[in-house]
Amino acid sequence: MKDEIPFNRISLTGKETGYLERAIRNGKLSGNGEFTRACQQWLERRYGFTRAFLTTSCTDALEMAALLCDLNPGDEVIVPSFTFPSTANAFLLRGARVVLADTEADRPNLSIREVERLITPRTRAVVPVHYAGISCDMEPLLDLAESANLKVVEDCAHSLDGFYRESPLGSLGHFGAFSFHDTKSVTCGEGGALTLNSESLVARAEIHWEKGTNRMAFLRGEIDEYQWVGMGSSYLPSELVAAFLLGQLEGIDPIQLDREGQWDRYYVGLRSLEERECIALPSVPSYARQNGHLFYLTCRSPEERRNLTAYLRKGGITVQPHYSPLHLSPNLGETSRQFPNSEKFGGQLLRLPLYRGLEGGQIDRIVHRIEEYYRSDLA
Numbered sequence: 001m002k003d004e005i006p007f008n009r010i011s012l013t014g015k016e017t018g019y020l021e022r023a024i025r026n027g028k029l030s031g032n033g034e035f036t037r038a039c040q041q042w043l044e045r046r047y048g049f050t051r052a053f054l055t056t057s058c059t060d061a062l063e064m065a066a067l068l069c070d071l072n073p074g075d076e077v078i079v080p081s082f083t084f085p086s087t088a089n090a091f092l093l094r095g096a097r098v099v100l101a102d103t104e105a106d107r108p109n110l111s112i113r114e115v116e117r118l119i120t121p122r123t124r125a126v127v128p129v130h131y132a133g134i135s136c137d138m139e140p141l142l143d144l145a146e147s148a149n150l151k152v153v154e155d156c157a158h159s160l161d162g163f164y165r166e167s168p169l170g171s172l173g174h175f176g177a178f179s180f181h182d183t184k185s186v187t188c189g190e191g192g193a194l195t196l197n198s199e200s201l202v203a204r205a206e207i208h209w210e211k212g213t214n215r216m217a218f219l220r221g222e223i224d225e226y227q228w229v230g231m232g233s234s235y236l237p238s239e240l241v242a243a244f245l246l247g248q249l250e251g252i253d254p255i256q257l258d259r260e261g262q263w264d265r266y267y268v269g270l271r272s273l274e275e276r277e278c279i280a281l282p283s284v285p286s287y288a289r290q291n292g293h294l295f296y297l298t299c300r301s302p303e304e305r306r307n308l309t310a311y312l313r314k315g316g317i318t319v320q321p322h323y324s325p326l327h328l329s330p331n332l333g334e335t336s337r338q339f340p341n342s343e344k345f346g347g348q349l350l351r352l353p354l355y356r357g358l359e360g361g362q363i364d365r366i367v368h369r370i371e372e373y374y375r376s377d378l379a
């Protein structure tokens with residue numbers, strides 16, 4: 001048996017252990033300490049966010065954003081069907097109605113034409129998910145949002161270091177929600193960040209973040225004691241998590257260089273199969289600068305995806321589908337409308353291994369194995 005190629009592995013920058021030791025020596029591990037602030041400042045400085053709050057996950061960041069959207073029962077939030085359940089749960093938890101939208105035909109990103117059709121007088125927010133770090137079409141979306149007075153919550157789980165034209169993803173809407181889960185490019189196991197792009201909601205965000213208290217103002221010496229002043233929850237990660245994350249963030253440039261090189265190698269290697277119309281490759285619009293977060297191809301049918309997956313598995317290569325569209329879920333099933341594009345990507349999209357340390361030779365082996373499949377009788 002040849003070497004196994006796993007789907008994902010974490011990679012260390014070499015700075016994590018030293019920072020973890022320093023966090024332990026600091027003698028205080030609860031959140032909002034030296035490392036939490038350093039991570040937040042790193043995000044603010046590098047990407048120009050007004051404020052960043054570390055959270056224990058992207059799920060939490062989305063929940064904070066939903067709190068800040070001030071939703072009432074019956075309010076509607078437009079969310080793509082092709083996404084992770086957290087994108088929808090955050091708003092359901094606030095009593096809002098989640099209105100699912102189909103994606104574009106040629107990429108699994110929110111279709112702006114769909115959003116336009118779905119806006120009603122009850123719509124309060126829209127959630128573009130920049131799938132694979134490839135930006136949604138933000139200019140028309142922001143125009144629509146402005147004219148209908150909607151909050152824009154960018155689900156940036158895939159989007160660290162991705163761009164829409166010159167703007168970093170997460171800096172275009174009102175909020176950006178980032179993930180540092182194991183499967184994302186920069187990780188601390190479980191972690192996330194909420195970013196804000198105007199001062200107006202910062203004071204409230206501080207309260208939600210600190211369990212509904214004004215502890216942040218207390219820590220700055222603005223008040224003598226802190227109190228319960230609003231809604232909130234426990235969204236802060238511990239300093240151990242933040243210390244590990246800072247080690248990752250500070251090593252982002254080599255991580256990104258490596259990932260983008262791998263992405264390009266897959267793209268070039270698989271192009272002839274796309275020309276033969278065996279598979280479709282990611283379509284990256286000219287306004288988007290993708291970040292090498294994940295590489296996917298789209299098969300011609302769900303059955304072909306199953307067979308190709310099994311063929312790669314036999315060659316020691318682990319590949320993964322991605323989301324099961326939310327409109328097909330037992331929780332929020334929707335049968336009255338059609339979502340042809342979400343169903344295509346749900347049934348036919350396949351993610352290939354991509355992580356720092358995956359070697360060029362291994363990518364070539366994966367590409368050859370896919371070519372072999374399409375040369376064989378199996379296809």
Ligand SMILES: *Cc1c(COP(=O)(O)O)cnc(C)c1O
Nearest residue numbers: 057058059084086157179180181
């Ligand atoms: C991974 C992911 C999330 C959830 O991230 P966590 O940090 O695990 O909560 C949310 N949205 C999308 C699009 C994701 O891929």
